[in-house]
Amino acid sequence: MLKSFADYIVFTLIGMAPGTHLGEALNFFIYDTLKIFLLLSTIIFVVAIIRTSFPPERTKRILSHEREYVGNVMAALLGIVTPFCSCSAVPLFIGFVESGVPLGVTFSFLISSPMVNEVALIMLWGLFGWKIALIYIGTGLLVAIVAGIVIGRLKMEKYVQDYVWEMQVGSSEITVMTFREKIDYARDYTRELLKKIWPYVVVGVGIGAFIHGYVPQDFLARWAGRDNPFAVPVAVALGVPLYSNAAGVIPIVQALTAKGMAIGTVLAFMMAVTALSLPEAVILSNVLKKPLLATFFGIVAGAIVVVGYLFNAIL
Amino acid sequence: MKIEVLGTGCAKCKTLYENVKKALEESGKSAEVVKVEDIPSIMKYGVMSTPALVIDGQVKFSGKLASVAEIIGML
Numbered sequence: 001m002l003k004s005f006a007d008y009i010v011f012t013l014i015g016m017a018p019g020t021h022l023g024e025a026l027n028f029f030i031y032d033t034l035k036i037f038l039l040l041s042t043i044i045f046v047v048a049i050i051r052t053s054f055p056p057e058r059t060k061r062i063l064s065h066e067r068e069y070v071g072n073v074m075a076a077l078l079g080i081v082t083p084f085c086s087c088s089a090v091p092l093f094i095g096f097v098e099s100g101v102p103l104g105v106t107f108s109f110l111i112s113s114p115m116v117n118e119v120a121l122i123m124l125w126g127l128f129g130w131k132i133a134l135i136y137i138g139t140g141l142l143v144a145i146v147a148g149i150v151i152g153r154l155k156m157e158k159y160v161q162d163y164v165w166e167m168q169v170g171s172s173e174i175t176v177m178t179f180r181e182k183i184d185y186a187r188d189y190t191r192e193l194l195k196k197i198w199p200y201v202v203v204g205v206g207i208g209a210f211i212h213g214y215v216p217q218d219f220l221a222r223w224a225g226r227d228n229p230f231a232v233p234v235a236v237a238l239g240v241p242l243y244s245n246a247a248g249v250i251p252i253v254q255a256l257t258a259k260g261m262a263i264g265t266v267l268a269f270m271m272a273v274t275a276l277s278l279p280e281a282v283i284l285s286n287v288l289k290k291p292l293l294a295t296f297f298g299i300v301a302g303a304i305v306v307v308g309y310l311f312n313a314i315l
Numbered sequence: 316m317k318i319e320v321l322g323t324g325c326a327k328c329k330t331l332y333e334n335v336k337k338a339l340e341e342s343g344k345s346a347e348v349v350k351v352e353d354i355p356s357i358m359k360y361g362v363m364s365t366p367a368l369v370i371d372g373q374v375k376f377s378g379k380l381a382s383v384a385e386i387i388g389m390l
Contacts, residue, residue, distance in 0.1 A: 055378065056363040083378060087325035088364040090354055095363040167354075170361035175376060185379060192380070286354070 002038075006031035025213030032127070032205045032251065037194075039122045040201075044193055047081075047118040048186035052177050054081045056092055063109070064099045068152055071105035076144040079112030080137075086114065086280045093287045097160065098169040104152015110284075111300055112144035115275035119197065123250035124270070128257075135311070136267060143271065143303040150299055151292075159292035200248030208251035212258060221260030231265045232308035236301055239272025249273050263315045268308025275300055316346035316390070321357045322366035327380045331366040338386035346390070 006027050010016050016023035059082045066074050084092070089110070096106045116137055125133035177185065224231045242249055253266050276297060285293055318335055322328025328350075335348055351357060351369075360369055364378030368386070375389050 057361070060363065083364065085325070085364070087323060087327075088378070090323060091357055091365060092363045094354065094358055095361070098358075163355075167358050169358045188380075188382075 002031055002034050006034070021213045025209040028212050029205055029209035032209070033202060036123065036126050036201055036205065036251075037198075039126045040119070040197075041190060041194060043122050044118055044190045045186050048189040049182050050081055051083045051189075052182040052185055054078065054083075055175065056082055056084075056088075056095065059109070060095055060099050060101065063096065063101045063105055066105060067102065068104065068149065071102060072108040072145045072148040072152070075101075075105045075108035075148065076112040076116075076141045079109045079144060080116045080141075082109075082113060084113040086277070086283055089280065089283050090286050093284070094164055094167055095169060097164060098167060102152055103157055103160070104148045104150075106148075107151045107296065108144045108148025111147055111275055112141060114277075114280070115144065115271055116140040117246070117274060119193070120246040120250070120270060120274050123247060127250055127254040128266075132263070132267075136270065139267065139307045139311075140271060140275075143275070143300065143307060147296075147299045147303050151296065154295065156292045156295060159289040159295075161287050161289060164287050197247040201251070204248030204251040208255035211252065211255035215255075215259050217259060219259045220256055224256065224261035224265055226262035226264065226312040231262065232268050232305050232312065235265045235269035235308065236272040236276075236304055239269045240276045241278060242273045246270070246274050262312045264308045264310065264312030267311055268304050271304045271307065272301070275304070316344070317371055318346045318348045319351050319369040320348070320366060321351045321360065321362055321369060321377075323354070323357070324352055325365060328366040331368065331380055334381065334383050335368070335386055337383045338390065341383065342387045342390055344390050 007018075009030055010023055010027040011018055014026075016026065018024070018027075059078045062078065063071060063075055093106060093110065096109070097103060101109075121133050121137065124136050222228070224235070250270065253261070253269060257263065257266055281293060281297065284296075288296070318339075320328060320332045320335060322331065332348070332350055339346055339348070357365065357367075360367070360374050362374060362377045366380060367377035368375045368381065368389070370389060381389075
């Protein structure tokens with residue numbers, strides 16, 4: 001239906017000929033932005049409603065009873081449904097470790113929460129299909145679980161800033177929302193998020209459409225194809241500064257895939273964009289000393305590179 | 316009445332502070348409004364997601380941006 005609408009606008013209303021570069025690029029742009037905004041507004045709303053049942057205080061309480069393995073798995077899963085914003089990373093981290101959540105389990109949460117987020121998933125689903133979106137969730141959770149276990153095993157508690165352990169944390173009640181409040185919260189949340197990301201989506205899809213229409217087929221196969229062993233690490237390194245723009249980055253990456261970028265490289269790149277960011281590193285340096293911060297980045301980046309190679313080999 | 320806006324300086328925290336000011340203006344009530352930005356004070360309330368609103372020592376909500384109308388209802 002969306003496809004015929006885009007066809008109608010471009011080829012009938014504007015009167016461009018199908019098959020021309022500009023016509024195809026414009027058609028692609030209209031179709032993709034419509035599809036993505038439909039998916040974004042419905043799914044963000046649903047996810048926001050689910051999230052109202054999982055305030056961080058409750059997640060903390062659940063995790064404070066868990067140990068290694070089970071705790072890491074639970075933390076990674078709860079990372080999906082607990083609302084998280086890197087601006088609250090510090091109080092969240094302190095709240096977790098102070099209430100007895102093990103350090104490794106806390107990291108599983110901190111890794112999964114930004115990485116397995118609804119915006120990245122919707123964009124992947126809309127542009128790459130549900131299989132890639134599911135693979136992204138699965139491997140994202142696995143990276144969070146494994147990296148958390150490894151960090152826990154390294155016994156790096158002494159590299160948490162000293163004041164964290166001395167902090168007095170008050171107990172706050174878990175506020176229970178009524179159904180009406182949940183709906184209101186979800187509506188406001190969806191509106192705010194869309195307001196923030198729509199320019200990135202439009203620009204991203206625009207650049208993607210341009211690439212689709214103008215860049216020659218297999219243009220990238222030589223550099224970003226599966227035969228280049230450096231493609232995955234370079235993609236991860238490029239992903240770090242592109243923080244929080246998953247909405248704008250995915251359409252561009254999707255277009256690059258059509259021009260020969262390998263899918264494992266794409267997944268690794270996406271994970272680096274969402275999971276590793278410089279602003280988050282700066283925020284976390286308030287609670288982590290340098291060796292732990294570097295270990296965290298190193299292990300997560302390493303795990304993501306492995307994921308990239310793995311999927312380049314099997315897909 | 317003492318109103319505290321907890322937050323480490325994010326954009327939402329600033330907006331919440333503005334909304335509290337507007338809510339006081341519109342309702343005609345008076346209160347001391349403070350921005351609390353240091354981590355130990357925020358943690359004392361057990362708040363893990365910012366911004367949060369504390370009225371007379373009681374946490375009203377955390378992790379969301381309340382509208383002016385909502386805040387008036389809490390005053």
